[in-house]
Amino acid sequence: MLTLINTNTMVPPIGPIALDYIEGAARAAGIVTDVVDLCLSDDAEASLRDYFADHSPELVGLSFRNVDDCFWPSAQWFVPELAQRVKEIRSLTEAPIVIGGVGFSIFAERIVEYTNADFGIRGDGEQAIVSLINQLRQSKDFESVDGLIWHKNDRIYSNKPAWPAPLSLPTSRDAIDNLAYFHKGGQCGIETKRGCNQRCIYCADPLAKGRTARLRDPSEVADEVEGLLSRGIDVLHICDSEFNIPRSHALAVCEEFGRRSLGKKLRWYTYMTVVPFDAELARAMSKAGCVGIDFTGDSASASMLKTYRQAHLKEDLASAVRLCRDNGMRVMIDLLLGGPGETKETVAETIDFIKQIGPDGAGAPLGIRIYPGTEMARLVEGAGPLEKNPNLRRKYNGPVDFFKPTFYISSALGDKPAELVRDMVAGDKRFFEPMSDTAAEAGEKFVSTDHNYNDNTELVESIKGGARGAYWDILLKLRAD
Numbered sequence: 260m261l262t263l264i265n266t267n268t269m270v271p272p273i274g275p276i277a278l279d280y281i282e283g284a285a286r287a288a289g290i291v292t293d294v295v296d297l298c299l300s301d302d303a304e305a306s307l308r309d310y311f312a313d314h315s316p317e318l319v320g321l322s323f324r325n326v327d328d329c330f331w332p333s334a335q336w337f338v339p340e341l342a343q344r345v346k347e348i349r350s351l352t353e354a355p356i357v358i359g360g361v362g363f364s365i366f367a368e369r370i371v372e373y374t375n376a377d378f379g380i381r382g383d384g385e386q387a388i389v390s391l392i393n394q395l396r397q398s399k400d401f402e403s404v405d406g407l408i409w410h411k412n413d414r415i416y417s418n419k420p421a422w423p424a425p426l427s428l429p430t431s432r433d434a435i436d437n438l439a440y441f442h443k444g445g446q447c448g449i450e451t452k453r454g455c456n457q458r459c460i461y462c463a464d465p466l467a468k469g470r471t472a473r474l475r476d477p478s479e480v481a482d483e484v485e486g487l488l489s490r491g492i493d494v495l496h497i498c499d500s501e502f503n504i505p506r507s508h509a510l511a512v513c514e515e516f517g518r519r520s521l522g523k524k525l526r527w528y529t530y531m532t533v534v535p536f537d538a539e540l541a542r543a544m545s546k547a548g549c550v551g552i553d554f555t556g557d558s559a560s561a562s563m564l565k566t567y568r569q570a571h572l573k574e575d576l577a578s579a580v581r582l583c584r585d586n587g588m589r590v591m592i593d594l595l596l597g598g599p600g601e602t603k604e605t606v607a608e609t610i611d612f613i614k615q616i617g618p619d620g621a622g623a624p625l626g627i628r629i630y631p632g633t634e635m636a637r638l639v640e641g642a643g644p645l646e647k648n649p650n651l652r653r654k655y656n657g658p659v660d661f662f663k664p665t666f667y668i669s670s671a672l673g674d675k676p677a678e679l680v681r682d683m684v685a686g687d688k689r690f691f692e693p694m695s696d697t698a699a700e701a702g703e704k705f706v707s708t709d710h711n712y713n714d715n716t717e718l719v720e721s722i723k724g725g726a727r728g729a730y731w732d733i734l735l736k737l738r739a740d
């Protein structure tokens with residue numbers, strides 16, 4: 260038996276759709292499976308104790324979605340908690356432990372080393388876990404398991420990442436309690452593809468999902484949507500890195516939704532790059548049920564867009580907002596303030612321009628999480644000793660280590676960059692603005708000026724009261740009320 264455990268207990272709760280897909284694939288391969296969902300449990304320790312008191316699986320799989328909350332100044336790091344879970348599970352069962360997940364895949368080897376788990380899987384879990392179980396049962400040829408991180412003679416080995424293409428996923432979605440997540444989390448996730456070929460210097464998605472878009476058949480996606488709809492789940496988040504890359508596939512998915520009239524029964528949100536986006540795609544998305552788009556806007560300054568390696572110009576941001584308005588979709592622009600080369604002038608240019616084009620909302624966080632293996636990390640490492648770099652922010656002691664939450668805020672923004680941004684936003688309620696300049700000032704409590712969804716009680720309460728949709732949209736509507 261394979262026991263899958265969801266370790267992500269952050270609220271509002273996000274359904275571990277990875278486990279839905281992995282369980283479906285394992286079941287289809289004839290493996291008996293169980294899911295223990297710690298997020299839906301009132302007492303995680305007791306649930307694990309009770310479960311392992313009368314179950315002896317052959318493999319325990321832990322899903323580890325968020326390595327940290329990726330938000331400055333909160334900067335919460337979840338790896339020590341995971342290590343504690345691994346220790347706890349080891350004391351309850353002799354089964355080997357394998358860890359997987361999107362956050363896990365960014366730091367696979369380091370996390371296996373830190374937690375002392377038996378195995379890790381970097382990349383997609385569906386085929387890899389079946390292959391691992393086969394090897395555990397037979398010849399133990401671990402080299403043959405794509406994505407596997409494993410130990411031999413006191414060394415850790417990493418196989419090539421598991422990024423199978425073309426992508427086909429189970430559509431039954433019945434391993435986790437999606438309806439409970441819908442009621443407590445306000446939406447459910449679904450994917451139309453994996454991987455991203457964009458070159459944004461800061462992004463870790465290609466490290467976890469690969470640099471090539473691996474596409475699902477649109478009719479498979481629509482089958483899955485119909486299954487969720489039949490259970491009363493009618494607000495979805497399409498969890499692709501960027502829905503419109505490639506544009507042709509986004510259009511094909513919308514056309515399939517259109518053919519089945521899903522747009523009349525369903526509301527969905529997604530992330531997109533600012534280009535390519537045009538009237539044909541906007542119309543098709545709206546007709547297919549899309550009610551809100553969160554754009555990777557980053558900046559409106561030409562020099563910052565070039566630094567981030569974005570393909571769009573500031574005019575494209577204006578056009579994206581217009582197209583959403585024309586087609587009745589809500590629009591959010593996510594910015595990244597404080598990157599390499601950012602100055603007070605470039606921040607002012609961006610904020611002024613966003614005010615002018617008037618999206619429904621704009622995320623204006625300060626601080627870019629630096630991931631090892633990205634262009635951003637290479638840039639920072641090439642700029643001299645890390646400990647002396649005036650642009651780095653972190654809450655941990657000791658040497659700079661990008662495994663732990665480490666952020667970049669351009670020192671040209673001065674000693675109080677958050678205050679600077681807040682002054683420029685000047686109370687415009689469409690902006691989610693940075694909370695404070697220091698972690699101590701921010702404290703541990705959530706302050707509703709930003710859009711950190713980590714233990715966001717405002718969101719939890721409002722979803723309990725019936726709010727549904729993307730969190731930025733729920734928060735914006737709360738502000739408007």
Ligand code: B12
Pocket residue numbers: 267269270271272273274276277278280281319320321322323324325326327328329330357358359360361362363364380382383384385387388446447448449450462463464468496497498499500710711712713730
């Ligand atoms: C969509 C999304 C959201 C949506 C979720 C909507 C929804 N209803 O699902 C919203 C906006 C709510 C959101 C919020 C947050 N998110 Co988010 N999100 C994503 C995104 C784009 C997709 C995640 C997803 O569902 N993928 C689809 C599933 C199927 O893929 P998967 O989880 O990777 O699973 C596969 C493998 O990893 C593996 N696997 C997974 N589990 C297991 C277990 C085992 C045993 C094995 C073997 C394999 C395995 O197999 C799976 C299937 O092949 C990712 C980036 C990305 N492209 O993946 C960021 C991402 C996961 N988010 C991230 C973050 C930081 C957050 C927040 C913490 C931000 C914040 N501070 O508010 C919150 C956390 C919310 C929560 N409660 O957990 C980061 C995590 C990075 C990190 N440092 O750890 C990511 C990677 C984005 C990024 N590059 O920074 N997010």
